Amino acid sequence: MSTATTRSRTPVRRGPRLRGLTWLIWRQNRTAFWIGLAVAAAVACYALVQHQHIAAAVTAQHLDACQGHQLSERCLSRLTTFGQQYQFPMRRPLQAMLLLPFLFGLFLGGPQLAQELESGTYRTVATQSVTRMRWFAAKLGVPLAMTVLVSGVIAAAMTWWWHPVAKAMGPMFPWHQWYPFYGVGPVVVGLSVLFYLLGATLGLVLRRTVLAMGATLAVGAGLFALLEAVRPRLWPVRTAYAQHTSEPPAPLDAWQLADGPLSKEGHRVSEAWDCYAAGDIKQCLASRGITGRWSEYHPASDLWPLQWTATGLCLALGVVLIALSLWWTRRNPA
C-alpha cells in the first residue's frame, strides 16, 4: 500500500487554517462572507465615532438637564437643534436596517442549497466520504454562524449609535415605531437568522435559486407584516386609571396602545365625542358621568422585553425551519 507522504503544491500557510467541510463552505461563500465582515467593520467604526460625537454634544449642550415632563423653551430649542444634527442622519440608516434580514435571506440563504440542487454539485459532495447529514449541518451552520456574527456586530453598532440620541431626546424620538425598533437590539440578529434559514429551506424545497430568492422575499415580507401586527402583544400591556383628568394617564415616552374615558365608579365608558367641541370640555364630560381616563401602554422600559420576545419568536421559528429541512432531506435524499 501507499506511504502516508502527501505532497501538496500549494504553499503551506502559517496560522489557523480551516479544515474539512468548514473550509469548503467558507470557500463557497467567501465573497459574501468578506463583504459581510467588511460592512460590519465599517458600520462598527462609524458608530463608535458617532457615539463619541453625540456624547460630547450632550455634555457640551447640557442636554442631561432637559428631561422630564415640562420642557423649558430653551431646552426645546436645544433638543430640536440636537435632533437636526444627530437624529436626522440616523433615520435613513435605521430604516435601511429593515432590509438587512432580507439580504441574509435572499443572498446567503436562498442560493445556499438551491444552487447545489440546481447545478447538481450536491451529487459531487454527496459522493465524498462525509455523510450527507454532516454536509447539510455545515451548509446550514457555517453561514448561520456568519449571519449571527455580522448581524450581531451591525446591531450592536446601531444600538451604540442610537442609544445616546434616544436617551437625550426622550419622547421626541419615539422608541416604539418600526424604526428604530427593527434597527437596534437583538431583534436584528433574530430576524437575520430567521430569514437566512427561511431562504435556505425554501431553496431546499424549490430547488431553484431565483425562485427561492423570490419566495424568500414574499414570505419574508409576510412574516414582517405578521410580526408588526403582533408586536404590541409580545409583552404584557400596562393599564392605568386616573380620575380628574382628560389626559391619558401614560408616561410621555410610553407606547400608547389604547385609551378611553372613565366613569366616576372606575368603569370604562364610551367616548362622548360631541363634548370635545363644547366650550367647557370638563363640565360637559362630567355631565355625562365621565370624570377620568384609562390608558393601555408599554412604558419605555418595555423596549428590551419586547425585543427579546420578538427575538425568541424568530429563533423558535428558525428551529422549526431547521427541523422541517432535516425532515425534508431525510424524506427526499436527492
Next chain:
Amino acid sequence: MTDSPNVPAIETVGLGRRYRRGWALRDTSFRLPAGRVCALVGPNGAGKTTLLSMAADLITPTTGTITLSGHRPGSVQARQSTAFLSQQKALYPRFRVSEILRMGRELNPTWHQETAESVIDAGQVPMNARVGTLSGGQATRVAFALALGKRPRLMLLDEPMADLDPLVRHQMNDILQAEARRHGSTVVMSSHLVSELESACDYLVLVNNGTVRLAGEVDLLLAEHRQLTGHHRQEPVPDGYQVIATSGDEGGHSSLVRTSHASPPDAGHRAPTLEELVLGYLRAPDAPALLTPSARVDGGMEVVAA
C-alpha cells in the same frame, strides 16, 4: 473482511426503485465480484443511472437491498471506498483546479494527492485555472482526478466520457484501467458505446426494461452464444439452440442464439462479438435472463435459462 474476494463488490437482492412515472428498476438481483471491470449497458431509460445512483446513495431503493462489499451505501465504509462520476460531472465553476483537489483532500481521509495531481498533469490542465473556464475534456479530467484521488475500491461511472473526443476518451480509459489494476479496484462503467467497452471490460451487466437480463464474465457469456449468419428465416433452428434475436433483410439474416453445448456444429456458426451479443439482447427485451454462476445471488429469484 472488506477486501476478501468472496465478498462481492456489489450485491443486489430484489432491488427496485419506483418513481412517480413508474418502476425504473424492478426486482433486480445480481452480484458483481470484486476486482472486475464491468460494463453496464442498456438503452436509455433502462435503469442504469438508477442502479448506479442507488449504489452511490444518491437515491434510496423502494424495494430490496443493495450492498457494497457487504456494506450499506451511505455507511462510512461504503462512502470512503466508493467514487461516483455522473454524466454531469458537476463541479463548482468558481473553484480553481487546485481547490477542487483540496476539496477532495478535506472531505476524504483516504485522499492521495499525487494520484490526483498526476491525472491533472497528464492533461496539462493548469492548476490555478478556474473550473468554469475549462473545456469539457479538461473538466472531465478534473472530475476524474477528484474521483481517483480518493483511491476508491469501487468506481461507479455513469457515462462520464460521453462528451469527450476519442483521444481524451482513450486516455481516460487508460488511466482508469491502470489505477484499477494497481489497487485491485472494481470499476462499473455505463456506456452506449459497446465497442469501446469491449477492450476494457471483463464483466458485463445488461439492463433492459428495468431489470438485469445478462450478467457475468464476458468470455463465459460469449461462450454460451453463437452467431448464425446467412441462414434463412424459414430454416428451422437446430436443437438445443434458442434464438434471441434476428437481424438483417431477406438477403442475409443473422441470428444470435443461446446454446448449452460449446462446440460449433457446422460452418456458418461462430462466436458472437460482445457488440453482437449486447445488440441481440437489446433487440429482444423479453429474452430470458442469463446470469453466470458468479453473478447469481443464492436464493434469489432469477430465472436462469438452461
